[in-house]
Amino acid sequence: MEFKFTETQDKLRAEVRSFLEEELKHGSFEPSNDAWIDGYSKEFSRKVGAKGWIGTIWPKGYGGKEWSFVDRLIITEELLRFGAPVAYHWMSDRQCGPCVIAYGSDEQRKDILPRIIKGEVSFALGMSEPDSGSDLASLQTRAVETEDAFIINGQKIWTSGAHEADYIYLVARTDPDVPKHKGISEFIVDLKLPGITVKPIVDMMNSHHFNEVYFDSVRVPKSALVGERNRGWYQIAVQLDYERSGLERIMSPYPMFHMMLDLARQEPVLYNNPEVRHKLTDLVVKFEVGRLLIYRVAWTLSQGRVPNFESAMAKIYGTAFEQHLSHMATQVLGLSGQLMEDSRWAPLRGLASRSYLFCAGATLRGGTSEILRNIVALRGLGLPSQ
Ligand SMILES: Cc1cc2nc3c(=O)[nH]c(=O)nc-3n(C[C@H](O)[C@H](O)[C@H](O)COP(=O)(O)OP(=O)(O)OC[C@H]3O[C@@H](n4cnc5c(N)ncnc54)[C@H](O)[C@@H]3O)c2cc1C
Known part of the structure; x- marks a missing residue:
């Protein structure tokens, strides 16, 4: 078709x-x-x-x-x-x-x-906490309402780009005395407000992309509340569907993929190797399948439906592909690739080694694959929760 x-x-x-x-x-x-x-x-x-x-x-x-x-x-x-x-x-x-x-x-x-x-x-997303990742509803950052403001105390972690962003889209507990999903609200918080500290986390590539963000009695105006107080959990669910459903879930390492295919067309040591040819063909086919899954999500949205199990499926598939691709890139480069003096190999070596390390987080960020499989099982297949 x-x-x-x-x-x-x-x-x-x-x-x-x-x-x-x-x-x-x-x-x-x-x-x-x-x-x-x-x-x-x-x-x-x-x-x-x-x-x-x-x-x-x-x-x-x-x-x-x-x-x-x-x-x-x-x-x-x-x-x-x-x-x-x-x-x-x-x-x-x-x-x-x-x-x-x-x-x-x-x-x-x-x-x-x-x-x-x-x-x-620019926004950073302030959801995960040291003890609340997959079980986000257990989050402990508190926003206490006073006469004219909310006072925020707590800590977020793994906050991508908080050191570059203007605002943090913050999820905080506004009512600790009700079931955990029912006492959460969302806020737009200016990252320059007094009491906010952004601390870098250096990842295994030795680069700084995410952070810890601390809130120490941060006073935010009431106008920072997004939507209804205590209805944040239901608002987040829609936000996460958007978060999971883009082509970034399969195309993060695309520049490396493109470079690898180009090199394979130019280098006899690659294109004459049947194993490499099979691996690359397999990757191209898998990429096209993932791309269609994501276009399907966009099409579902265009029909006015929220694509929650569709976007979960696309993210599981896309991020598994990214990891497979990154591992394949190191195999295609192989030992000879590590030694090639030719300048055509060097950029691919750089991207591939970085990608090999960075792709570990792909199946975690934006919801882990295990959690997303639960969504597909419950909402896609209609399986019982117990
Ligand atoms: C590169 C990167 C960028 C990120 N950026 C952000 C960001 O900008 N903002 C933000 O808020 N967060 C961010 N995160 C955090 C991310 O959302 C969390 O890592 C993720 O939700 C998982 O939470 P956790 O790390 O606490 O793992 P946990 O929730 O502790 O999970 C540990 C393991 O247990 C499994 N598990 C947990 N519960 C279940 C269950 N019920 N059923 C089956 N398996 C389960 C998980 O799948 C996982 O394998 C980022 C993470 C990464 C890696």
Whole structure:
């Protein structure tokens, strides 16, 4: 079966590609793996905003274009394909903006949305805590309401990009005396407020991409509450569906994949090796399957349905693929690849060794594969919970 895009969508893809080719030509970025989570460039995000490619699916009344989810996926696919540095606006466009539209106050919408669309606002996601990851509803960070503010105390962990972001989309407990899912609220908190400390966590690649974030009696205005007090858990569920469902779940190491295929076309030692040929063909087929699973999620959203088990499936598949790909890259490079003096091998070596380490987190971040399999079992297959 062949799935075709519309003519307008093909034009949009070509426009995004030619923008990225120009930017590459002028050296405004170096293609890199994981650039949606790790590649921060305010300047580049502003350029994407100026092209009108952020907030495209949002209602026109909020500055959006009311394009389809598939249109948005075409833009993000090209940005990921080129490994462009889009982390600064990624969370804002993907999930924080849509949450403000769905649950925010008019004041929040007026303040935040136009800035997101211009690529001028970066969000970090303040969900996980040292003792609350998969069981997020057990979180302990407290937000206590006073006459004119909420006072926040607690700690978040693994907060990607908190050292680069302007705001943290914070999930905190507002009522400790009710069942755990019922006492949680969401807040937009300015990371510059007094009492907030962002501490780097250096990962096993010796790089700093995530953080611990401490809240010590941080006073946030009441206007920072998003949606209804104590209804945060139900709001988060929708946010997580958006978080899991993008092409970043299969294309994080795409620049490395692309480079590996190119090298295999040029190097006899690779293309004459039947084992390498089989491995690469297998990867290309698996990639296309994952890509279709993710387009299916966008299509489900375009039908007005929230794709929770579909997005869980796509994330399980996509992140397993990323790990498989990263492991295959080191095998394809092999021992000879480690020794090749030729400069064509060196960039792939760099990307592959980084990817081998970074991909370990792919099946954890945004919900672990085990938790997502539970979602597929319960909501997709309708299996009983006990
Ligand atoms: C690269 C990276 C970036 C991240 N960025 C962010 C971020 O920006 N913001 C944020 O808030 N968090 C972030 N996280 C944290 C991430 O969301 C958590 O790591 C994840 O939710 C798992 O929680 P945990 O690490 O506490 O593991 P745990 O919940 O302690 O789980 C440990 C293991 O037990 C398994 N397990 C747990 N419960 C069950 C169950 N019921 N059934 C079956 N198996 C189970 C899990 O699958 C896992 O294998 C990031 C993580 C990584 C790796």
